[in-house]
Amino acid sequence: xxxxxxxxxxxxxxxxxxxxxxxxxxxxxxxxxxxxxxxxxxxxxxxxxxxxxxxxxxxxxxxxxxxxxxxxxxxxxxxxxxxxxxxxxxxxxxxxxxxxxxxxxxxxxxxxxxxxxxxxxxxxxxxxxxxxxxxxxxxxxxxxxxxxxxxxxxxxxxxxxxxxxxxxxxxxxxxxxxxxxxxxxxxxxxxxxxxxxxxxxxxxxxxxxxxxxxxxxxxxxxxxxxxxxxxxxxxxxxxxxxxxxxxxxxxxxxxxxxxxxxxxxxxxxxxxxxxxxxxxxxxxxxxxxxxxxxxxxxxxxxxxxxxxxxxxxxxxxxxxxxxxxxxxxxxxxxxxxxxxxxxxxxxxxxxxxxxxxxxxxxxxxxxxxxxxxxxxxxxxxxxxxxxxxxxxxxxxxxxxxxxxxxxxxxxxxxxxxxxxxxxxxxxxxxxxxxxxxxxxxxxxxxxxxxxxxxxxxxxxxxxxxxxxxxxxxxxxxxxxxxxxxxxxxxxxxxxxxxxxxxxxxxxxxxxxxxxxxxxxxxxxxxxxxxxxxxxxxxxxxxxxxxxxxxxxxxxxxxxxxxxxxxxxxxxxxxxxxxx
RNA sequence: AGCCCCAUAGUGUAGUGGUUAGCACCUCAGGCUCUGAAUCUGAAGACUCCAGUUCGAAUCUGGAUGGGGCUGCCA
Numbered sequence: 001x002x003x004x005x006x007x008x009x010x011x012x013x014x015x016x017x018x019x020x021x022x023x024x025x026x027x028x029x030x031x032x033x034x035x036x037x038x039x040x041x042x043x044x045x046x047x048x049x050x051x052x053x054x055x056x057x058x059x060x061x062x063x064x065x066x067x068x069x070x071x072x073x074x075x076x077x078x079x080x081x082x083x084x085x086x087x088x089x090x091x092x093x094x095x096x097x098x099x100x101x102x103x104x105x106x107x108x109x110x111x112x113x114x115x116x117x118x119x120x121x122x123x124x125x126x127x128x129x130x131x132x133x134x135x136x137x138x139x140x141x142x143x144x145x146x147x148x149x150x151x152x153x154x155x156x157x158x159x160x161x162x163x164x165x166x167x168x169x170x171x172x173x174x175x176x177x178x179x180x181x182x183x184x185x186x187x188x189x190x191x192x193x194x195x196x197x198x199x200x201x202x203x204x205x206x207x208x209x210x211x212x213x214x215x216x217x218x219x220x221x222x223x224x225x226x227x228x229x230x231x232x233x234x235x236x237x238x239x240x241x242x243x244x245x246x247x248x249x250x251x252x253x254x255x256x257x258x259x260x261x262x263x264x265x266x267x268x269x270x271x272x273x274x275x276x277x278x279x280x281x282x283x284x285x286x287x288x289x290x291x292x293x294x295x296x297x298x299x300x301x302x303x304x305x306x307x308x309x310x311x312x313x314x315x316x317x318x319x320x321x322x323x324x325x326x327x328x329x330x331x332x333x334x335x336x337x338x339x340x341x342x343x344x345x346x347x348x349x350x351x352x353x354x355x356x357x358x359x360x361x362x363x364x365x366x367x368x369x370x371x372x373x374x375x376x377x378x379x380x381x382x383x384x385x386x387x388x389x390x391x392x393x394x395x396x397x398x399x400x401x402x403x404x405x406x407x408x409x410x411x412x413x414x415x416x417x418x419x420x421x422x423x424x425x426x427x428x429x430x431x432x433x434x435x436x437x438x439x440x441x442x443x444x445x446x447x448x449x450x451x452x453x454x455x456x457x458x459x460x461x462x463x464x465x466x467x468x469x470x471x472x473x474x475x476x477x478x479x480x481x482x483x484x485x486x487x488x489x490x491x492x493x494x495x496x497x498x499x500x501x502x503x504x505x506x507x508x509x510x511x512x513x514x515x516x517x518x519x520x521x522x523x524x525x526x527x528x529x530x531x532x533x534x535x536x537x538x539x540x541x542x543x544x545x546x547x548x549x550x551x552x553x554x555x556x557x558x559x560x561x562x563x564x565x566x567x568x569x570x571x572x573x574x575x576x577x578x579x
Numbered sequence: 580a581g582c583c584c585c586a587u588a589g590u591g592u593a594g595u596g597g598u599u600a601g602c603a604c605c606u607c608a609g610g611c612u613c614u615g616a617a618u619c620u621g622a623a624g625a626c627u628c629c630a631g632u633u634c635g636a637a638u639c640u641g642g643a644u645g646g647g648g649c650u651g652c653c654a
Binding site: 179194247429470542556560 | 580581582583584585586589590591592593594595603604606612613614615616617646647648649650651652653654
């Protein structure tokens with residue numbers, strides 16, 4: 001760290017392309033502010049689940065610290081005991097860790113600073129900067145004024161420092177009722193910023209705190225805790241979302257006063273960035289709670305939820321979330337990111353990571369009529385077509401197979417080039433087969449399809465160089481394993497969902513599908529690509545050898561589905577053409 | 580209504596007085612392919628407006644317009 005500081009010969013434009021926060025940091029380092037240190041923090045309140053928006057805050061603060069050789073703290077902002085719990089602390093730690101943000105030994109709690117905060121408050125009281133106010137909640141609200149009218153001074157505003165100190169001591173000792181007195185900062189009741197109108201610093205709350213128990217009955221407010229905690233920890237850049245912008249003058253006021261009194265020695269800088277909104281998702285705690293309470297989802301970690309726990313269970317890799325966040329960037333504009341971008345990042349990552357296997361979601365029986373009745377072959381199939389080092393596995397092949405229902409059409413449209421009567425296609429990594437016959441029941445429902453195979457195409461290529469237009473996936477019927485497959489889709493069917501009203505009732509379809517035998521050896525929490533179908537994830541908790549529970553993370557990009565949509569509608573029923 | 584913040588393709592972002600205004604996702608067309616995947620090539624697509632400063636403005640200044648935030652003893 002003790003490098004020579006030749007500030008002058010630093011190239012000026014090395015901050016090109018950086019976001020505005022990193023520019024500030026680069027400049028601060030250049031001018032040796034905070035002795036060139038960078039120290040950030042993520043300050044969740046342990047009263048709820050972390051979601052994609054929090055992920056952005058975590059990732060930003062952490063990666064900024066990383067990039068500039070700084071430190072990153074995890075600090076729980078636990079000043080409202082009525083809603084907080086240790087369970088949330090543990091869940092949040094897991095989420096933060098999973099995302100890849102490391103706090104090392106710097107795990108802190110604002111509640112550890114209660115004594116210090118109390119002393120800070122006393123210092124402010126003694127300096128005449130804070131007073132005990134006996135007004136009720138309603139009276140304080142009335143006297144605060146409105147957006148356009150100034151507030152009026154509390155009648156208790158001019159109590160002497162001694163009296164204030166005495167009251168504050170007795171507040172702590174439990175002499176007064178909850179709500180009967182508060183400690184307020186003495187700032188300016190006419191400020192156009194409502195937060196500066198003598199804001200509350202301490203309130204009496206006889207609620208047991210999940211960490212400090214009944215030790216305290218007075219608790220500091222967010223505004224009087226957050227900045228002070230930052231200062232105590234030596235935070236240099238306190239990054240938060242835009243809604244705290246109007247709090248900044250107050251953040252600064254407390255610290256400046258404490259600095260002037262010599263109580264504090266360090267001043268962090270709060271910088272606000274716009275929060276992340278994603279299409280087809282909601283992050284409002286209240287709205288999400290409705291889904292949980294109404295059992296529209298299985299819980300806060302339901303794979304459809306935008307929570308970090310939900311995305312984890314869904315099978316979104318942390319690295320995909322990180323690249324997503326990186327692509328989104330940091331600004332102060334309101335953003336509404338296309339969920340497609342997140343999905344693209346997930347596919348991108350999984351294409352590299354996931355081994356390929358064969359699975360059939362909706363089976364259609366295929367009989368290879370020229371294949372010997374009792375024969376079983378074990379075909380060697382690569383685990384990843386782009387990565388030989390991942391090796392191969394054996395997949396059984398026999399006379400009776402399953403293929404995907406939608407890979408066969410008796411009377412196909414022009415652009416359909418999968419299996420159809422008379423046509424030859426390839427079974428992935430197996431054989432060329434030609435459809436010879438279609439068996440139906442009396443009602444016309446297709447029961448099975450008869451095909452012949454070409455023994456010379458073993459492995460999937462023909463010696464005569466003959467081409468087929470399509471390759472489809474398959475499974476040997478007698479060897480296929482049943483699996484509970486949960487097909488997840490977007491939780492809402494509206495780009496800008498309001499809540500329950502836009503709930504997508506098709507967002508989960510649980511089906512029994514078939515997978516190749518190798519899946520029996522799968523470990524929970526591993527990613528697979530079901531070839532031609534999508535990316536799937538062995539459920540971290542529920543997947544066992546006996547019961548294969550598999551979540552669909554995301555479908556493959558499906559060009560055929562789009563072509564199909566553009567095709568003239570088959571005239572089964574009269575359909576009203578929308579447009 | 581008062582104060583504060585924001586404004587570049589559909590979306591997100593780069594651009595810091597001279598650029599054919601760059602990139603990513605999306606969209607469309609095509610190539611390649613044992614995944615209609617991946618990949619490759621190409622196309623379409625933007626500086627909110629009005630004044631001012633300047634030889635020259637997306638960029639600086641002023642105003643307008645549009646969007647967002649703020650009236651918890653929540654964070």
